[in-house]
Each structure stands twice: as C-alpha cells, then as structure tokens.
C-alpha cells in the first residue's frame with residue numbers, strides 16, 4: 001500500500017493534500033471539518049491586522065456548461081481578530097496533532113513580523129507561510145505581491161522572520177512577475193525553508209457588457225482581482241518546474257494552482273512538488289472531493305509501484321529540456337482510426353483553416369471520414385486534440401529513431417537558416433495551396449461568400 | 450391493460466397527453482447546446498429538408514443570442530417552431546447527428562429549435578424586414594404549413610399576399626392532424642400569428658375556394674396563385690359494414706380530439722386499421738383517452754409498415770397491441786359496430802395471399818380507419834392545365850409551377866402527404882419560383 005505521508009522541510013502531514021490559505025481555512029471550524037474529511041494539512045487564512053472586505057467579491061470564467069473553470073476574487077486577508085484565530089489554531093492542533101497547521105502571515109513592520117511569528121508558534125502552528133502573493137488590495141499597501149515582486153524586500157522580510165521563527169518557514173510566491181526564480185532565489189537567500197506557489201494571477205475575468213463594468217461589481221465599479229482555479233494550472237505547473245529545476249533555488253515546494261483531482265496532484269509532484277494546496281476546488285465542491293483524491297493517488301502509486309511520494313517527486317523534471325535540445329529528426333504524423341471516426345470533420349476544418357491543409361475529405365459526400373495527406377502533415381497534433389473521440393486520431397512515429405539532431409547542434413554546426421529567403425527554411429518544401437484556390441474551393445451551403 | 454385513465458377534465462387530458470418533447474428550460478437548453486460539436490458541413494443540416502444551419506443556431510443558443518438562433522432557424526424554415534415539436538427528428542436531423550456513431554445520445558435538435566423559436570414568439574421580437582413592394586399580388590389557397598411558408602417567403606420578396614383558408618384557424622393539419630402530445634393548438638396558432646404580424650400577409654378565414662367562379666376571380670385579381678390545400682378526408686376502405694356507427698376515419702377522430710379534448714367519445718375496445726403514421730397516432734391517442742384495449746391491424750408484417758418505427762414504438766408503449774398479416778373483410782354489428790372480421794394473410798413472392806378458412810372476429814366497439822387521406826381531385830380538376838399523377842398528386846416542375854403557368858403548388862397536395870417540414874421546404878422554394886415567374 002502506498003504511504004502518503006509527507007514531510008515538507010520538517011512539516012509533517014498524513015498526506016500531501018493541504019488546504020491553501022483562503023476562505024476554506026478561515027476558521028477552526030472549517031479546518032477541523034476538513035481534517036475530519038481526510039485532508040492532510042491546512043494553511044490558515046492569512047493573518048495580520050484584520051481587514052474590511054467589500055461585498056460582491058468573486059467572479060468566474062465559465063466554459064460552456066462548465067462552471068468556474070477560472071475563478072477570481074477581490075478579497076483581502078483575514079477580517080477576523082488575531083486572538084480568535086490563535087485560539088482556534090490551538091484547538092485544532094489539540095484535536096489533530098498529526099495534521100499540518102501552517103499559519104499564513106502578512107504584516108508590515110519588522111516588529112509586527114516578530115510579534116506575529118511568536119504568537120502563531122505559541123498557538124501551536126507547525127509552520128509559517130509568508131504571503132507575498134496577494135495581487136490586489138494588500139499590495140497597494142506595500143504588502144502581498146508588492147513584496148513578492150521585489151526580491152530584495154522579500155529577502156529582507158524572510159530574514160526578519162527567520163530571526164525569530166523556530167518552525168519551518170515557507171515563502172509563498174506571486175506569479176505576477178516575469179521570472180519566478182528571482183523571488184524564489186531571494187527566499188532561499190533569506191533563509192526560507194521552503195516555497196509555495198502560485199498565488200493568484202492579476203486578472204479581470206469578464207466585463208458586464210450591459211453595465212460596462214468588469215466582474216465582480218461593487219456598486220457599479222470593479223477592480224482587478226486574483227485569478228485561480230483549473231484554468232491557471234498550466235501556469236502554475238510551469239512555474240513549479242522553473243523553481244524545481246533551478247539549481248540556486250533548491251527548496252522543497254508546495255505546489256498550488258488549479259489542483260482539483262488526484263491527477264493534478266500527481267502532475268505537480270512529478271514536477272517537483274512535495275505537497276499540493278487546494279483552494280478553488282474546495283470552494284466549488286467542498287471538502288468532500290478528498291474522497292476522490294486520496295484513493296486516486298493511492299491507486300496510481302500502487303499501479304506504478306511507488307511506495308512514497310518521494311519515489312516519484314520530480315520524476316518528469318529530467319524530461320523537460322530547452323527547445324534547442326529537442327530532436328528535430330523525430331517525426332510524427334496523424335493517423336485516423338476509421339472504425340472510431342464519427343464523421344464530425346472537425347479535424348478537417350481545424351487542419352484546413354488552422355494548420356497545414358493536410359486533411360482531405362472524400363469526394364463521396366456519403367463518406368464523412370477524412371483522410372490524412374501524409375506529405376503535408378507536420379505532426380502538430382491539432383487534429384488529434386480537436387477530435388471528440390478518444391484515441392481516434394493518434395500521432396504515429398514515422399522516423400526510424402536512429403537519427404538525432406537538435407537546433408543547438410545545428411547552430412553549432414552553422415547549419416541553420418540565416419537569411420530571409422534561406423534555402424534551409426523549414427517550410428520551404430512544404431506544399432501550400434495557391435492563395436486564389438481559397439476562393440474556388442467548394443464550400444458548404446451555409447458558409448458565406 | 451389500460452395504462453391511462455379515461456380523462457374527464459382538461460387537467461386529466463393534459464396529463465395523459467403530456468408533451469412528448471416538452472419545452473426546454475434555459476438551463477437545459479444551455480447544457481444541451483454545450484454538447485454540440487459544431488461539425489464541419491454538418492450532417493444534421495443535410496438531413497433537414499429545409500437545411501437549417503443547425504450548428505450555428507445551437508451555438509447562438511449557447512452564446513446567449515436566442516433571437517439570433519430563432520432568426521437562423523426561420524431563415525431556412527418558416528415553420529421553425531412547429532417543426533421543432535412535430536418533425537420526426539429521429540429520422541431526420543437527430544438521426545444524422547454524429548453522436549449516433551459514438552453511441553452517445555444525439556443532440557436534441559428539435560427541442561432546442563422549439564426553445565429558441567418559443568422565445569421570439571413570446572417576446573414578439575421582429576426579426577425580418579419584408580422586401581421592397583413589387584406591386585405584384587399572389588393568392589394562396591390554404592393557410593396550412595405550405596400556404597403560410599409560401600406567404601412569408603413571398604413577403605420577403607416584396608409581393609403582396611392574400612391567403613384564402615376554408616377553416617376558421619390557420620396552420621392546417623398542425624391544428625387538426627398532428628398528435629396533441631406533439632403540438633398544442635395555441636402553439637401552432639401563435640407561431641402563425643407571430644409570422645403574420647411581421648409579414649403582413651392577409652388571411653381570409655372560412656373562405657374555401659370550391660368552384661370555377663372563385664378560381665376565375667382569383668385568376669383575375671392576382672398575378673399568381675399558390676395551391677397549398679393539403680389532402681382530403683380519410684378514404685373509404687370499401688368493405689361491408691363500413692358505415693356502421695362507431696366506425697370513423699382516424700384523421701377525423703384526431704381532428705375531433707384536437708378540438709374537444711377529453712370530451713371526444715372513444716370506445717372501450719378500439720381497432721385501428723392501417724400501418725401508417727396516422728394509424729399509429731390514432732392508436733396512441735386512443736390509449737391516452739383511456740380505451741381498455743387498442744389493436745392496430747395491418748395487412749403485412751411489421752417491417753413493411755409505412756409508419757416510422759418510433760411511432761409504432763410509441764403506440765406500443767402507450768398500450769396498443771398489433772395484429773399483423775390480417776385483412777379486414779367486414780365490419781360487424783347491428784347498427785353499432787361490435788367487431789371486425791379479419792382473414793389472415795401469408796406473404797408470397799412479395800404479394801400477400803389470403804389463407805382460406807382463416808377468418809376470425811375481433812370484437813370492438815370502435816373502428817378507426819387509418820387508410821390514408823383522399824385527394825381534393827374535384828377542385829383541382831377545375832384548374833385548366835393542371836395535371837394530377839395516378840395518385841392524385843399535383844404535377845409541378847422544378848419551380849413548383851404546374852402546367853398552367855399562373856399556378857404553383859407544394860405541400861401535401863403536391864407530395865401526396867409527407868411532413869410539415871417538407872411542406873415548409875417546398876413552399877419556400879415555390880415562392881422563389883413564383884418570384885421568377887413574376888419578374889418575367
């Protein structure tokens with residue numbers, strides 16, 4: 001049986017699933033309920049000088065019938081007095097001594113940092129997370145992402161915290177920066193024990209096109225918010241990878257951003273995360289999603305023969321290269337499984353209009369199964385991505401696997417296109433229809449023109 | 450056996466005749482429209498006789514543009530709402546949906562169509578601007594699906610239109626033929642009112658065109674004449690006893706049902722003669738009216754029935770039984786019908802042969818003749834130059850013009866009786882035929 005126990009820089013938890021600092025961790029009540037449901041840890045809703053929030057706080061991106069594929073908020077840190085939170089931290093720790101309770105903190109002055117670190121440690125917190133991420137409201141006050149975007153300031157504050165902290169310190173990074181490894185390196189330089197990422201991304205999720213105001217609307221006005229949920233996972237994965245691969249970061253990682261099922265968690269772990277944190281998925285579906293997440297991860301690990309999380313942590317990292325180190329001799333082309341094809345012709349129109357005109361239709365209108373024009377297929381994958389039938393279009397390897405040549409190697413050998421009309425242009429021999437052919441092509445009745 | 454209690458109130462009738470395709474809520478329409486793949490050169494379009502741009506209207510529903518969706522539908526089919534409800538979609542658009550090949554439920558195109566068109570009918574949103582007046586006038590005979598579709602299209606082309614309708618309500622068989630669980634009278638009539646409001650064609654009700662004198666007047670007053678009179682009443686079967694009390698045409702039964710609802714008299718034991726869609730409807734409807742037993746009888750085997758299999762399935766699900774390979778030879782009874790005498794058949798070389806001595810009597814107190822509709826041959830013969838084929842259908846050229854160039858025809862009167870959607874498709878094209886003729 002898979003052993004899900006984790007240890008992030010000394011913070012232990014029965015499994016790698018933590019609640020991210022956010023509304024689900026607003027109170028001891030919620031956290032107890034989550035631990036009882038099976039969550040391994042929780043990062044308390046960021047503590048500091050309590051704020052006052054606006055009413056109307058969230059907005060969402062829906063994709064067709066799927067709600068909240070992206071989520072945005074204009075909330076600030078906790079609006080509850082510190083002493084109430086401290087009392088509840090103690091209570092939770094008493095009842096769940098083996099679960100991880102991490103206090104997220106955001107204050108201004110050195111004195112405040114020292115004070116609050118001591119307070120939460122006294123209350124029993126297993127670790128501290130420094131919130132340098134909030135992209136709205138707090139940064140205007142010189143906190144949150146205002147700090148996260150200034151590696152020097154970030155490092156200084158980490159140092160202040162480390163002056164007094166006895167428990168491990170995690171620095172939470174904002175993605176609202178061009179190179180995530182800069183604040184990550186600053187965190188390390190300041191003595192941080194771990195990093196967590198990503199916090200939310202500055203965003204406007206949509207605009208009310210009748211009232212001419214973005215969402216969420218507060219009395220006819222709005223402001224930019226922080227974006228999260230499934231839509232941000234790709235950005236988070238990339239940033240986690242960047243930190244995990246950078247030799248000067250070299251810190252344990254708690255991965256955050258769009259995690260909602262066991263597979264998401266596996267992906268973060270394969271890219272170097274030790275634990276993952278979840279916010280939006282819980283705000284959407286409640287703590288109960290852990291019922292799917294835990295057995296899913298266990299089954300995956302058992303199937304792969306991984307005994308512990310460490311067995312596969314970072315396992316995908318060696319396979320992530322720079323573009324110039326990819327093999328230019330590798331060649332795939334699309335292949336349609338005719339017995340599976342349902343004849344929607346989405347692959348045709350995608351390749352025809354959006355790619356390389358490498359898919360043909362049958363001249364018999366009764367036969368709706370398209371065919372690949374092998375010579376034209378560049379192996380971009382588009383058709384296989386739009387095809388609604390699982391495993392109907394597969395990308396088949398066409399080279400013999402014997403040759404290996406990268407852009408880097410070609411550059412070193414001087415074998416790359418250098419002039420505008422260079423005969424080495426990759427698409428030189430690629431067949432493209434004459435422009436005017438577009439106008440004589442037969443089109444379906446309803447297409448304009 | 451009776452699965453349905455005999456309805457005695459309007460509410461009980463409504464419960465028994467619950468819509469087969471109930472109107473979708475906004476949420477259901479949103480979910481369902483989300484599923485559409487937006488196929489290229491979509492096969493659902495090809496399967497629709499009016500060629501509605503289905504993926505586009507579904508996408509418009511999904512993107513919160515229901516007026517636009519309704520416009521897309523009406524652009525191709527003036528009977529958009531009726532068709533959404535009554536079309537045999539299993540055989541048409543939905544039957545062609547690519548999801549069928551994946552063993553996934555096809556998109557509910559009919560219900561989505563009804564949803565979008567219902568919105569504009571209720572909001573009375575004006576979607577079309579009629580064409581610049583040409584000064585030409587066209588008379589349309591019959592305010593059924595064919596007549597109204599032709600009228601709308603003619604108005605788009607700028608011609609003035611007067612419709613002459615025999616009855617007091619428009620929409621033809623949509624109000625007195627189609628099963629009540631498909632479309633209500635209000636739904637049918639509201640759509641026509643909505644169209645009339647936008648297109649401003651005139652309908653003269655209770656004005657049947659019956660004689661040469663009326664035709665003369667139309668020919669004098671109008672530049673062209675469109676015939677959309679549909680078919681006639683149920684044809685006689687030609688067996689002894691057919692005139693007994695309790696024997697009636699399936700069509701006439703349906704018509705009564707559409708108007709009188711639960712007050713329509715229905716027997717306890719009903720025999721429906723025939724294997725077409727009208728017979729299936731009459732059987733399903735008799736069941737819903739609380740008949741104790743309903744028996745469909747057909748001369749050949751089930752696979753040869755003219756009815757769509759889904760209509761037969763519905764009749765069976767509603768509680769009907771079926772007798773195959775039997776021919777009715779006599780309606781029995783003393784004044785009122787008490788039974789039907791049948792003889793069994795066997796198939797031989799594609800023909801059916803009666804089996805001597807195999808007669809039997811099936812008791813009943815009502816017989817519905819689903820033996821097909823007659824044609825309005827008398828009237829049509831009065832139009833000089835108009836040709837009818839052996840089946841009594843009006844012969845037209847590719848412009849839906851009859852041999853007398855002033856006359857055009859479409860719908861049941863021309864195609865012999867198909868579906869509302871066919872009438873709508875043909876009549877729209879006929880309007881263009883008329884337009885070409887008037888431009889000459």
Ligand SMILES: Cc1cc2nc3c(=O)[nH]c(=O)nc-3n(C[C@H](O)[C@H](O)[C@H](O)COP(=O)(O)OP(=O)(O)OC[C@H]3O[C@@H](n4cnc5c(N)ncnc54)[C@H](O)[C@@H]3O)c2cc1C
Pocket residue numbers: 535536537590591592593594595596613614615616618619620621622623626627628631656657658659677678679680700703726727730825828859860861862866867868869870872
């Ligand atoms: C029982 C039954 C069930 C059906 N169910 C369906 C179904 O579920 N789905 C479907 O798509 N189709 C169905 N149909 C077929 C469909 O109703 C017809 O194909 C369609 O209505 C044909 O339209 P039309 O305009 O040609 O004729 P009709 O609908 O018959 O309209 C003809 C109009 O002309 C009028 N008229 C006739 N003679 C004259 C005259 N001399 N002067 C003036 N006016 C005249 C009539 O009163 C009528 O209003 C069904 C038909 C029947 C009989």
Ligand SMILES: Cc1cc2nc3c(=O)[nH]c(=O)nc-3n(C[C@H](O)[C@H](O)[C@H](O)COP(=O)(O)O)c2cc1C
Pocket residue numbers: 020021022023045046071072073075076077078104131133134172198199200227228229230232256257258259277278279280281
């Ligand atoms: C309403 C809301 C409030 C949040 N408040 C905090 C906060 O106080 N402190 C913090 O570090 N992150 C906060 N976050 C960010 C989350 O902890 C998390 O980093 C982010 O939502 C990405 O994870 P997800 O995709 O699982 O939601 C908040 C997020 C949301 C949606």
Ligand code: SF4
Pocket residue numbers: 333334350351355356357358359372376377378379380381382383384
């Ligand atoms: S892989 Fe790309 S180029 Fe090849 S057929 Fe598919 S879409 Fe076209």
Ligand code: SF4
Pocket residue numbers: 336340341342343344345346347348368369370383386387388389392393
């Ligand atoms: S996208 Fe897939 S299912 Fe659709 S036509 Fe192409 S191969 Fe067939």
Ligand code: SF4
Pocket residue numbers: 344484485486487488491492493494503504545546547548556558
């Ligand atoms: S065939 Fe089905 S999925 Fe494709 S466009 Fe038509 S309704 Fe949509």
